[in-house]
Amino acid sequence: MSNAQHGGSDEEEDYMSEAFLKSLVSASENPMTKKQNMTYSERRRQKEREHLANLPKPLKEREREAREKGLETAISEENKGMAMLLKMGFKKGGTLGVSKHQEKSSATEQVTSSTLSSGSDALRAPLAIQMKQGRGGLGMDTLKKQKEQEEVEQSLKRAHEAFDVDYRGSKRDQFEHDKLSRHLGAAQAICMQLDVKKAAKDVQEGREENEDTPEPGQEGREFRRMGRSNSFWWIAENTPDDLVGTRMMGLAAPVATTASRGRRNFDLSDDEDGDLEDRKEKRVRLSTPDPIDDVAVEEKEEPEAQWGEKPAYAELTVYEKLEKVVRYLRQEHSYCFWCSAQYYGQQDLEENCPGESEDDH
């Protein structure tokens, strides 16, 4: 019989025949051909999996696995005992004991709350075995299990969330985000440098132009003010307070002393900030020395502020932040971040710089 079949398959089939088509289908399901279709990394991964599966597991692990498998597998129905049991009138899937007992008991079941009160509760499968490890008190295991489960659930949830967004998409986004963050950091550093330089110049000019020139030696204080109102452009995202201090220290030592106090104040302005025009106005006002403490100014400004609904700076995406800083640099300092060059003025900038965005460059 099998010989005949063999003989048949040896001959070449007509390509229109069903047998030929079948062999094609089976070929595609064949693991060998499937293997050929796999990419290198897929093959590598599969090999790795196989290798891991073949590694000898620790004895205790094997013990546990065999035990758990054994405990959940019902005794085979080919077992001799089963045949004997069937001869005694047992029905497969049934229970032992007297059946009339069951009917009678079901009515009174509610009265006695005992878990095993009678026939209707007759066991179908053996009682489970629970192995207690260690000397944890009663309830400790459940507590641990609960915690573990919560953790598992959370990580699952996280994994799910990550998965909801397309995996590759999220990878790309991650890369993009990292790049933007780097740009933002660089832009902020430049902004800070230029602001400081400009402020120094403004102060000098102001001293010449303005009558309310602050006393000499107030430069330090000005820096501080600058730092306070402006440094949110400079601070990299999520930089802790002390780090802000040290970074500023590199540029202007006196700022460092008030950095942490100042920071608290920016938070206020951070929240109000958003629009570039306003920013510019503020910038002008702030950069010119003001008799009133700028905190007070800002507070005063608050009511007339229209940017209530606008997203707070902290809530902006990295891209938006970068956009803002870049635009600020262009407008304030005629500096193009993408050209890495400071132009002589707005006009020079417009004529010689290809454009505002990275893509233009």
Added chain:
Amino acid sequence: MSDRSQKRAKIEAPKENPYLAHLSPSERLVGGTAAKNPYGLAADHPLANFVIGETTAEQGEAAEEGDINPFTDKPFSDRYKKILAGRRKLPVNKHRKEFLDLIQNNQVVILVGETGSGKTTQIPQFMVFDELPAFKGKKIACTQPRRLAAMSVAQRVAEEMDVVMGQEVGYNIRFEDCTSQKTMLQYMTDGMLLREAMNDPLLSRYSAIILDEAHDRTLSTDILMGLMKEIIKKRSDLKVVVMSATLDAGKFQKYFDDAPLMSVPGRTFPVEIYYTPEPESDYLEAAIFTALQIHRTEDAGDILLFLTGEEEIEDACRKIKAEADQMPDAGPIKVLPLYSTLPPQAQKRIYEEAPPPRTSGGRPGRKVVVSTNLAETSLTIDGIVYVIDPGFSKQKVYNPRIRVESLLVSPISKASAQQRSGRAGRTRPGKCFRLYTENAFMKELIETTYPEILRSNLGTVVLQLKKLGIDDLVHFDFMDPPAPETLMRALELLNYLEALDDDGNMTPLGSMMADFPVDPQLAKMLIASPQYGCSNEIMSIVSLLNVPLVFMRPPDQRKMADEAKAQFSHPDGDHLSLLNVYHAYKTSGEDQKWCYDNFCNYRTLKSADNVRTQLKRYMERCDLDLVSLPFDERPKGSYYTGIRKALAAGYFMQVAHQERSGNYLTVKDNQVVRLHPSSCLDHNAEWVIYNEFVLTNQNYIRTVTEVKAEWLLDIAPNYFDLDSFPNCEGKRVLEKLIQRRKAGGGDRDRERDYDRDESRSKSRKSDRSDKDRKEKRRR
């Protein structure tokens, strides 16, 4: 009602009772004296007016308070009178009339009484005065789940009735019968009564059966209850009392078709219950800490601490003692362990008084009893005011799927927790410290402990039931029917042991096996042993397997104990080591000092010897030859080979095969196991038989002896039918062996077998190189 009793009186009274044929004519019921009263008693005899089944509480009390003991005709002793005064104060004493009314009008009575109500000692006595077994010729039996309880209660009742223990009142436990022909009240283990029923299916020697501690739901009590339901249909004169300590009695009532229920309140005081706010990370530490805390801060009163096992208990005892002795502001302390393997004298120490204060007027001394759940229901310790309950006990588990039977530390049930807390309120209001949260109590604990029948291997029980003539095991009226797979395994086992045929009918061999008071595997081994020429040796081994462990291993002398044990160890296995111990014990002249010096338990060996005597009697009764192989005969080692083959004849279903990876795999179930550290098997044995497959933190096989695959194929070709084997190394080895056997002749093969035996024993000497070779092969 009176109609029935008259009828009964007619049957019972003046007739010559064949069961009393052994007594002197004056003691027998002789027709001539029947004119005066039914039993031929003189008119002034304390029991002269008694009518069986119609006595009153007053009559009984009057007889008890008389001057002459009605059962011995001797005057009551002073001690008796003192005890009697105490008995009258027991709670159950007030219910004597109520009880008699119930038992005289019903065949089955359920009695619920808290421990300490006196039911175990008093109810049987009430019945003695009503049933008058001395004249009826039928005894009263009271079953106990534990041997120790049966012995100690019998002792107590003998004192209460002012009779000699073993005469009118006696006990009968496995391997120890302390009764006589005069015995009218017999305490016995439930297993013993079940065994008796095998030869006397209607229990015709008894007029009343009292099943005590039914709440324990031991395997035998459960089977007995099912049996009682059958017997009472056929014997209307048999009275049955089911006594239980917990309030789950409704279940018993329903099971016995709404039998009347009587409840006797115990003498209990309120107990305050404390829970911990958080689960404990180490219950043992928490328990010790709590005990010390109580000792330091609470008023006088003894402490009862529940733990799970011997090792834990001894450990806790040491730590509590050491810590408490360091406390300057606390009173003296006496810490006592209690567990079942403790010698009886040591167990009795728990009744000692608490130590007196160090100085008069100083802080009072305190007794701390650290116990297993032995102190939960069966033993009552007076003076306990504080109970510490970590919520665990060691419980037997059995799973037929992988055929494992083990004691595992498991959470107790709510009923147990309540029982435990109740122990604090025996003498005055008490406190119970539960080392778990109230939430855990509500959610983690099951209502009642699963009855033993759901957690046991049923091999022995099925054989007994078959012997009792109960053929339809599927529809037997179990109070809680076990899982079908459990019964399946039991039937399978008995079938392979050839005790039951394929239809489930008992074979003559099975009937013989049932007579032996041991597991079916061991019974098979004993019956098969003459064929292997070693029945004497197998008897010794089986008796040692039926007593607690012989080897002692005190924690502070472990090394010495192990060295002592090594003297006896036989390289081929633990069964043979046991035999060595027995022989050495006998050679020493059963010397107690020898036992002490060699870290052997004298008591255990003595009782093993007693068991052996009993087994010998059974062997003789079954007409089995008592033989031994000559020790020095050729081929060398055939003495032990014969013994090992006989062992395999009983244990061929408990076989493990060593895999190349070094560990063992149980045959057919393919469970990964390793040898128990206590095993003395010193080389890589390919095939072993084992006594137990136990679960602790790891899977162990305990009490192991090496066997040969050839023997297994010869002894149990049905079981070693390779078609029923799952894929494993052992199967392939057996396949090859069978092929080789088919190719070569059987005789030549057997010769080769011995050759290999010799070569193996040689290679054993160079065990190291053997191991090295194994290593290489693995690489």
